[in-house]
Amino acid sequence: MSETPFDPGRRQLLNLAAATFLLSVSRAGMAADDTQIVAVRVWPSSTYTRVTLETSDAIKFKQFTVTGPDRLVIDLEGVRLNGILKEINAQISSADPFIKTARAGQFNPDTVRLVLELKNAVRPQLFTLAPVAGFRNRLVIDLYPVAAQDDPLLSLLEDYNKGKLREPDVQTRPKTDRSRPILVMIDPGHGGEDPGATGPSGTHEKNVVLQIGHLLRDKINDSGKMRAFMTREDDVFIPLGVRVAKARKLNADLFISIHADAFLTPAARGASVFALSEQGATSTAARYLAKTQNDSDLIGGVKIATRDRYLAHTLFDLTQTATINDSLKLGRAVLGQVGNLNRLHKGRVEQAGFAVLKAPDIPSILVETAFISNPEEEQRLLDSDFQQKMAEAIFSGVRTYFAQGAPIANA
Numbered sequence: 001m002s003e004t005p006f007d008p009g010r011r012q013l014l015n016l017a018a019a020t021f022l023l024s025v026s027r028a029g030m031a032a033d034d035t036q037i038v039a040v041r042v043w044p045s046s047t048y049t050r051v052t053l054e055t056s057d058a059i060k061f062k063q064f065t066v067t068g069p070d071r072l073v074i075d076l077e078g079v080r081l082n083g084i085l086k087e088i089n090a091q092i093s094s095a096d097p098f099i100k101t102a103r104a105g106q107f108n109p110d111t112v113r114l115v116l117e118l119k120n121a122v123r124p125q126l127f128t129l130a131p132v133a134g135f136r137n138r139l140v141i142d143l144y145p146v147a148a149q150d151d152p153l154l155s156l157l158e159d160y161n162k163g164k165l166r167e168p169d170v171q172t173r174p175k176t177d178r179s180r181p182i183l184v185m186i187d188p189g190h191g192g193e194d195p196g197a198t199g200p201s202g203t204h205e206k207n208v209v210l211q212i213g214h215l216l217r218d219k220i221n222d223s224g225k226m227r228a229f230m231t232r233e234d235d236v237f238i239p240l241g242v243r244v245a246k247a248r249k250l251n252a253d254l255f256i257s258i259h260a261d262a263f264l265t266p267a268a269r270g271a272s273v274f275a276l277s278e279q280g281a282t283s284t285a286a287r288y289l290a291k292t293q294n295d296s297d298l299i300g301g302v303k304i305a306t307r308d309r310y311l312a313h314t315l316f317d318l319t320q321t322a323t324i325n326d327s328l329k330l331g332r333a334v335l336g337q338v339g340n341l342n343r344l345h346k347g348r349v350e351q352a353g354f355a356v357l358k359a360p361d362i363p364s365i366l367v368e369t370a371f372i373s374n375p376e377e378e379q380r381l382l383d384s385d386f387q388q389k390m391a392e393a394i395f396s397g398v399r400t401y402f403a404q405g406a407p408i409a410n411a
């Protein structure tokens with residue numbers, strides 16, 4: 001849902017003319033037509049730092065970088081400086097990996113200049129998002145490290161879209177044990193700009209599922225036989241396609257996405273487990289949930305939409321069918337354990353077209369731990385004892401699955 005970034009080329013002359021025009025009309029009392037900055041949010045993380053400017057209308061911008069010291073300069077056109085923008089530096093944490101300071105000033109009557117002083121050179125990605133899910137227009141400023149580091153998010157997504165990551169081959173999934181530990185990719189849903197569902201007391205899904213994810217990671221790593229990795233370690237938005245790409249790059253044996261459910265009425269309750277569907281959703285509720293979860297990229301905001309490489313064909317290949325069968329086995333094992341802790345919303349593993357479950361060769365499930373929209377279950381989700389037990393139940397399900405002789409990925 002991103003617009004074409006502003007092309008500085010020939011348009012500068014036009015803008016000069018437009019600026020002159022706006023200057024004259026604003027002097028005539030038309031300032032109310034200026035685009036307003038309604039909110040500024042800063043999301044520093046180990047992967048990248050995002051600055052979001054929420055605006056009253058679509059915004060035009062120009063950007064350039066300056067060295068010595070490294071700065072990213074963004075000119076916001078048709079915008080007037082207001083208190084929200086003036087206070088931007090208060091939102092910059094000293095621990096931010098990329099931004100040292102931020103300041104904004106009225107550059108000319110029609111333009112606000114935003115200057116981000118940087119700790120290191122960055123690879124900036126700017127894009128706009130149309131209004132969605134309660135958000136107004138947004139200008140997103142993502143700052144990635146220039147040097148390839150442990151987590152080059154964009155190159156991973158690009159490789160994934162080009163099909164550069166390993167291609168599925170059902171023959172490469174031996175049923176024998178081997179020396180390397182079983183690798184589990186834990187995927188706490190949502191993050192950053194995308195809060196997920198919000199409970200009646202204001203609890204955000206993204207926070208409780210991250211806590212449960214950390215607990216599950218520790219249990220897996222403490223077992224000695226498995227190693228856990230996470231698609232996100234902190235409060236950051238990671239696009240759905242990148243979550244899948246991370247699991248494939250790792251050659252993960254399992255992918256477990258952790259969420260908390262929500263419904264329009266507070267009475268809905270219980271845990272559910274989902275797998276990818278080969279032919280449509282198993283219920284209307286599952287289809288609805290998959291649709292809302294797949295909207296995460298729109299809400300979180302991505303510049304490059306992940307192409308749906310693996311559901312483009314009418315028929316799945318054998319690998320995908322085998323993987324879905326394994327996903328259902330894993331789902332049943334986890335459902336059995338989770339059912340001892342929380343009452344189940346549905347007594348069977350449901351299926352639908354979840355984007356995050358589309359790795360063709362990694363058994364993948366999505367666990368809805370409880371209904372955050374139910375006041376009682378919201379409180380349970382906040383309770384550290386419940387979080388521990390939920391992590392333990394998922395881990396027990398994983399162990400049960402492998403004890404049943406499940407295949408593991410080729411090293």
Ligand SMILES: [Zn+2]
Nearest residue numbers: 189196259260
């Ligand atoms: Zn969710």
